[in-house]
Amino acid sequence: MGITVSMTVNGKAVTADLDPRTLLxxxxxxxxxxxxxxxxxxxxxxxxxxxxxxxxxxxxxxxxAAQAEGATVVTIEGISANGELHPMQAAFREHHGLQxxxxxxxxxxxxxxxxxxxxxxxxxxxxxxxxxxxxRCTGYHNIVKAIAAGAAAMxx
Amino acid sequence: MNAPVIGxxxxxxxxxxxxxxxxxxxxxxxxxxxxxxxFLRSPNAHARLKSINTAKAAAAPGVVAVFTGDxxxxxxxxxxxxxxxxxxxxxQPMKEPPHPPLAQGKVRYVGDHVAVVVAETxxxxxxxxxxxxxxxxxxxxxxxxxxxxxxxxxxxxDIAPDNTCYVWALGDKGAVDKAFAAAHHVTSLEFxxxxxxxxxxxxxxxxxxxxxxxxxYTLYVTSQNPHVERLxxxxxxxxxxxxxxxxxxxxxxGGFGSKIYLYAEEAVLTWASKQVNRPIKWTAExxxxxxxDAHGRDHLTKxxxxxxxxxxxxxxxxxxxxxxxxxxSTFASCIPxxxxxxxxxxxxxxxxxxxxxxxxxxxxxxxxxxxxAGRPEATYVVERLVSTAARELGIEExxxxxxNFITQFPYQTPVALCYDTGNYDATLTEALKLADVAGFETRxxxxxxxxxxxxxxxxxxxxxxxxxxxxxxxxxxARAGLYExxxxxxxxxxxxxxxxGSHSHGQGHETTFAQVVADRLGIPVENxxxxxxxxxxxxxxxxxxGSRSIAVGGSAIVKALDKIIAKGRKxxxxxxxxxxxxIEFRDGAFQVMGTDKRKTFxxxxxxxxxPHNYPLDKLEPGLNESAxxxxxxxxxxxxxxICEVEIDSDTGATRVVNFTAVDDFGKVINPMIVEGQxxxxxxxxxxQALLEGxxxxxxxxxxxxxxxxxYALPRADDxxxxxxxxxxxxxxHNPLGVKGCGEAGAIGAPAAVINAIVDALAPLGVRDVxxxxxxxxxxxAIQNANAAKKAA
Numbered sequence: 001m002g003i004t005v006s007m008t009v010n011g012k013a014v015t016a017d018l019d020p021r022t023l024l025x026x027x028x029x030x031x032x033x034x035x036x037x038x039x040x041x042x043x044x045x046x047x048x049x050x051x052x053x054x055x056x057x058x059x060x061x062x063x064x065a066a067q068a069e070g071a072t073v074v075t076i077e078g079i080s081a082n083g084e085l086h087p088m089q090a091a092f093r094e095h096h097g098l099q100x101x102x103x104x105x106x107x108x109x110x111x112x113x114x115x116x117x118x119x120x121x122x123x124x125x126x127x128x129x130x131x132x133x134x135x136r137c138t139g140y141h142n143i144v145k146a147i148a149a150g151a152a153a154m155x156x
Numbered sequence: 157m158n159a160p161v162i163g164x165x166x167x168x169x170x171x172x173x174x175x176x177x178x179x180x181x182x183x184x185x186x187x188x189x190x191x192x193x194x195f196l197r198s199p200n201a202h203a204r205l206k207s208i209n210t211a212k213a214a215a216a217p218g219v220v221a222v223f224t225g226d227x228x229x230x231x232x233x234x235x236x237x238x239x240x241x242x243x244x245x246x247x248q249p250m251k252e253p254p255h256p257p258l259a260q261g262k263v264r265y266v267g268d269h270v271a272v273v274v275a276e277t278x279x280x281x282x283x284x285x286x287x288x289x290x291x292x293x294x295x296x297x298x299x300x301x302x303x304x305x306x307x308x309x310x311x312x313x314d315i316a317p318d319n320t321c322y323v324w325a326l327g328d329k330g331a332v333d334k335a336f337a338a339a340h341h342v343t344s345l346e347f348x349x350x351x352x353x354x355x356x357x358x359x360x361x362x363x364x365x366x367x368x369x370x371x372x373y374t375l376y377v378t379s380q381n382p383h384v385e386r387l388x389x390x391x392x393x394x395x396x397x398x399x400x401x402x403x404x405x406x407x408x409x410g411g412f413g414s415k416i417y418l419y420a421e422e423a424v425l426t427w428a429s430k431q432v433n434r435p436i437k438w439t440a441e442x443x444x445x446x447x448x449d450a451h452g453r454d455h456l457t458k459x460x461x462x463x464x465x466x467x468x469x470x471x472x473x474x475x476x477x478x479x480x481x482x483x484x485s486t487f488a489s490c491i492p493x494x495x496x497x498x499x500x501x502x503x504x505x506x507x508x509x510x511x512x513x514x515x516x517x518x519x520x521x522x523x524x525x526x527x528x529a530g531r532p533e534a535t536y537v538v539e540r541l542v543s544t545a546a547r548e549l550g551i552e553e554x555x556x557x558x559x560n561f562i563t564q565f566p567y568q569t570p571v572a573l574c575y576d577t578g579n580y581d582a583t584l585t586e587a588l589k590l591a592d593v594a595g596f597e598t599r600x601x602x603x604x605x606x607x608x609x610x611x612x613x614x615x616x617x618x619x620x621x622x623x624x625x626x627x628x629x630x631x632x633x634a635r636a637g638l639y640e641x642x643x644x645x646x647x648x649x650x651x652x653x654x655x656x657g658s659h660s661h662g663q664g665h666e667t668t669f670a671q672v673v674a675d676r677l678g679i680p681v682e683n684x685x686x687x688x689x690x691x692x693x694x695x696x697x698x699x700x701x702g703s704r705s706i707a708v709g710g711s712a713i714v715k716a717l718d719k720i721i722a723k724g725r726k727x728x729x730x731x732x733x734x735x736x737x738x739i740e741f742r743d744g745a746f747q748v749m750g751t752d753k754r755k756t757f758x759x760x761x762x763x764x765x766x767p768h769n770y771p772l773d774k775l776e777p778g779l780n781e782s783a784x785x786x787x788x789x790x791x792x793x794x795x796x797x798i799c800e801v802e803i804d805s806d807t808g809a810t811r812v813v814n815f816t817a818v819d820d821f822g823k824v825i826n827p828m829i830v831e832g833q834x835x836x837x838x839x840x841x842x843x844q845a846l847l848e849g850x851x852x853x854x855x856x857x858x859x860x861x862x863x864x865x866x867y868a869l870p871r872a873d874d875x876x877x878x879x880x881x882x883x884x885x886x887x888x889h890n891p892l893g894v895k896g897c898g899e900a901g902a903i904g905a906p907a908a909v910i911n912a913i914v915d916a917l918a919p920l921g922v923r924d925v926x927x928x929x930x931x932x933x934x935x936x937a938i939q940n941a942n943a944a945k946k947a948a
Contacts, residue, residue, distance in 0.1 A: 100661055101170070
């Protein structure tokens with residue numbers, strides 16, 4: 001028994017017939033082949049699936065695709081254009097804020113959201129705000145540096 | 157003179173694709189006609205399989221096939237092999253129970269594989285798996301190490317009495333006992349080295365595809381070593397011709413050891429893809445990762461050190477029981493032996509060491525290498541003993557270490573290793589400075605005023621990386637070679653593709669290896685691409701584990717580069733009408749010495765492929781060379797870690813407020829990447845010390861820490877920013893002078909953290925705190941110490 005779901009993803013209107021239990025992350029990865037959004041856990045803990053839903057960072061494994069009906073969704077593939085990096089992406093590269101790259105899209109999406117909420121985040125706030133994004137490679141040291149630098153770059 | 161590329165923090169070549177969502181991880185691979193697999197796993201730690209009824213599942217919507225252990229047995233699918241044979245003290249080989257990919261007769265841990273459903277969609281596969289009816293006769297389980305050898309303990313495998321896999325020993329017991337008998341002081345401790353669950357953020361996954369057209373298989377898999385995976389899969393499990401199987405491990409999202417091994421799911425999927433003649437995808441859910449990825453550590457140890465009155469170490473005696481879990485994983489047997497007991501000399505001249513290791517089976521997930529693999533456990537033993545002895549003898553921590561440091565190299569330890577080089581005082585001295593140890597007393601007093609307890613902990617560790625050489629490892633039981641392979645393909649226009657048997661799953665090889673190539677050939681880093689992770693493109697490889705990639709894989713590339721340059725010299729001599737000995741290669745050009753006659757690397761490459769002016773009578777066209785490199789020794793990275801903690805004595809909550817690591821990895825190719833490796837290792841080491849602990853219910857064998865809500869992976873606000881620096885004492889026996897850096901943080905950190913906690917609590921009378929030092933454990937340690945004081 002399918003349902004029809006429509007939303008805007010990375011600026012494009014999309015519609016699909018889905019199994020009602022389809023998660024937003026499954027819809028993005030499997031129907032739209034936007035595989036930059038990753039699934040790292042099954043309990044909403046790791047944050048690898050973080051996307052922007054109507055401008056807010058959400059964990060795409062924690063909502064059904066049907067709940068995003070009519071919404072505007074932006075994924076890691078949608079934050080930059082023409083091969084240029086978003087200032088936050090560029091900061092992650094500059095400060096070696098990624099290793100295996102698996103948590104990176106979610107981390108970047110959450111970092112952009114946090115800078116939109118507070119353009120001058122101090123280190124302790126950055127650490128608190130990315131508490132819901134797990135990274136097993138970097139020890140967070142360079143992620144924290146990258147987000148601080150990315151925040152400064154986003155102001156420019 | 158070209159700008160140097162070695163030693164430069166060049167930004168990573170791989171980052172663009174990862175930052176833009178353009179990486180290709182195994183679960184991102186979707187093949188036409190793909191089906192999905194769901195594994196039915198045992199809910200019991202130990203049970204007899206009385207019957208499995210798959211009829212309802214097979215008839216469920218979308219189901220393509222259902223397979224059980226019986227199907228695999230009928231098809232003569234073999235068991236998963238163990239790659240290292242340990243021979244025990246009595247000369248008996250270790251017990252190697254069969255490890256069927258799908259359980260036969262019995263299940264032996266929660267998460268053991270009972271059946272697989274293949275269906276059109278993942279949801280259909282999951283729904284159908286719930287319809288399989290399994291009649292389990294639940295048996296008593298043995299879960300804890302301490303219980304494994306108790307009389308009457310349930311037997312995990314009938315062929316292993318007392319649940320014992322092997323009893324193994326290293327060192328001169330007579331000399332050690334004699335030294336202890338005559339010692340001025342003996343310090344002894346008992347430890348649990350806590351069991352860890354690796355938790356790479358990318359879960360394990362596989363996509364298997366059988367092509368009837370050419371009777372060949374392609375397996376996409378989250379593997380750190382695709383060639384080893386293929387060898388084990390074809391030669392030992394499925395009996396397939398190796399050349400008909402291609403294993404691709406594309407972008408892999410972290411490994412930390414857990415993706416070295418051949419797992420049941422990968423074998424089952426490959427076999428089943430032929431049965432259903434469709435591609436099959438399986439991706440672990442995180443809860444499956446917790447249950448079925450190989451776990452790490454899990455030792456129970458009694459350790460003693462004997463000292464003279466000046467604090468010189470006379471001898472060390474260690475007895476460890478190591479948990480293998482329910483089955484022997486691929487390298488399980490060599491971790492608590494070859495990679496553990498051999499490291500017990502640490503950085504010290506301890507003349508006599510004896511270590512006995514008893515490996516046991518329990519009804520828990522298999523245990524194998526996890527970042528550091530044996531070496532963190534050894535470092536924990538040595539460094540906890542050293543710090544405890546220092547306190548007992550009233551000698552300063554740095555001082556007791558300096559009195560015992562090895563200063564003459566090469567140094568033959570009493571536990572088989574021969575250290576080629578090192579400078580332990582240099583890293584310690586630098587760490588003391590960087591950690592501002594001189595200012596610690598002031599910080600401690602300030603903390604006291606705020607009602608907090610501060611402590612400082614040391615760990616001066618050694619590790620052995622790049623396990624080698626193959627023939628010696630073979631004599632110790634290794635069933636594989638330990639070399640690495642590399643191929644350098646120079647294209648006609650002088651750009652280069654390098655095919656390496658190493659595998660990057662976060663380490664940044666595409667950049668570091670390109671720097672090595674660019675440096676040797678004098679060409680831009682942009683002109684070099686590194687290819688890894690595909691048995692169809694790379695000649696061979698042993699893969700990445702044990703911090704071996706740059707030391708072994710990098711050296712293989714250098715050997716191939718040397719052949720390229722040697723051939724280039726011949727070509728250039730012909731082109732320049734000069735004698736070959738007169739040609740020198742530097743700054744990217746072949747030049748007649750003492751003249752300005754030269755040909756650039758690109759010109760020579762072009763001549764090799766368009767051989768018009770070329771010595772065709774003496775030399776083949778083309779510029780493509782490969783090499784295998786088998787190291788003559790391990791490398792021995794070492795360093796000094798200093799941890800400063802602050803403890804809230806009311807709650808036991810412990811924060812790492814400063815962590816300093818000064819490491820010696822030999823020559824450093826890319827400092828930015830190396831520092832990143834240290835940071836990540838430290839996070840896992842601090843995680844082990846403070847947060848992470850795998851807990852099974854001791855009776856039922858249920859995994860109690862089976863989700864990220866129950867198993868505490870370090871989060872950003874659990875950790876400080878780190879102070880990291882390096883000293884370079886180049887390795888003497890590989891061409892780059894490199895040693896490896898991937899595991900250092902995880903090896904050194906746990907002892908430093910616990911030593912810091914004990915330092916903070918020692919005035920109360922606390923002598924030890926078990927890992928992970930959770931607030932509850934620290935609080936109890938404080939309460940117990942206070943109660944003991946009152947009673948006294």
